[in-house]
Amino acid sequence: MASFYHLYFYRRQRDEDFILKRSFCESCNKTLKFYDLIPIFSYVFNRGRCRYCGAKIGLDKFVLEILSGILAVFVVNKSGVSIYSWLLILEIVVILFIGYIDYATTYIYNVDLLILFVIEIILKIYFRDSIYLSILDSFILGAFFIILYKFSGMMGLGDAMYALVCGFILRDFFELFLFFNISFISCAIISLVLIILKKKNLKSSISFGPYMSFSLILLLILR
Numbered sequence: 001m002a003s004f005y006h007l008y009f010y011r012r013q014r015d016e017d018f019i020l021k022r023s024f025c026e027s028c029n030k031t032l033k034f035y036d037l038i039p040i041f042s043y044v045f046n047r048g049r050c051r052y053c054g055a056k057i058g059l060d061k062f063v064l065e066i067l068s069g070i071l072a073v074f075v076v077n078k079s080g081v082s083i084y085s086w087l088l089i090l091e092i093v094v095i096l097f098i099g100y101i102d103y104a105t106t107y108i109y110n111v112d113l114l115i116l117f118v119i120e121i122i123l124k125i126y127f128r129d130s131i132y133l134s135i136l137d138s139f140i141l142g143a144f145f146i147i148l149y150k151f152s153g154m155m156g157l158g159d160a161m162y163a164l165v166c167g168f169i170l171r172d173f174f175e176l177f178l179f180f181n182i183s184f185i186s187c188a189i190i191s192l193v194l195i196i197l198k199k200k201n202l203k204s205s206i207s208f209g210p211y212m213s214f215s216l217i218l219l220l221i222l223r
């Protein structure tokens, strides 16, 4: 799933077909064999490079595949092998990528939010979750971020849209409270570290999406 989502993200940036077109190296254009495409393992065996031209493959691809694998183990360990686990892992992978894409490009794409929203609707219908509190969470969180976006310039509109979907995934006010705290506190800690390391200064802008993703994934796997 993680490997496919990465491909989907890259190809849609370049307006390329992401279903029928075979995988190829972006440097030498060589079509890759199936054994060049095994997540995690191919990266390790080829030492992070293209086997044909030696071009480096981004470490981010490798890290996202490992992280997705670890999170999937967490989910299956807790909920067993079931449709629920499968949907939850899919949802977590999309959340992970929304955070990553925001970090890498500073954009949160509506298409990713729509995919996430649809997965959550399926989960809610399938498990007959009450959606009233979720809708309320969604509006509270969305309204707060839209106010931040309008009046402080701290957040982008993408963050506000993402907050709406995050709120919808949360089940009650306690989860909303935790989500809010974890995302803002983790953002503050990381920003402080980056300022101390002089990678950022007080005027730098930051992407907030990764912290929302972190907070949401933490709540989903510990639920």
Ligand SMILES: [Zn+2]
Binding pocket: 025, 026, 027, 028, 029, 030, 050, 051, 052, 053, 054, 055
């Ligand atoms: Zn190559």
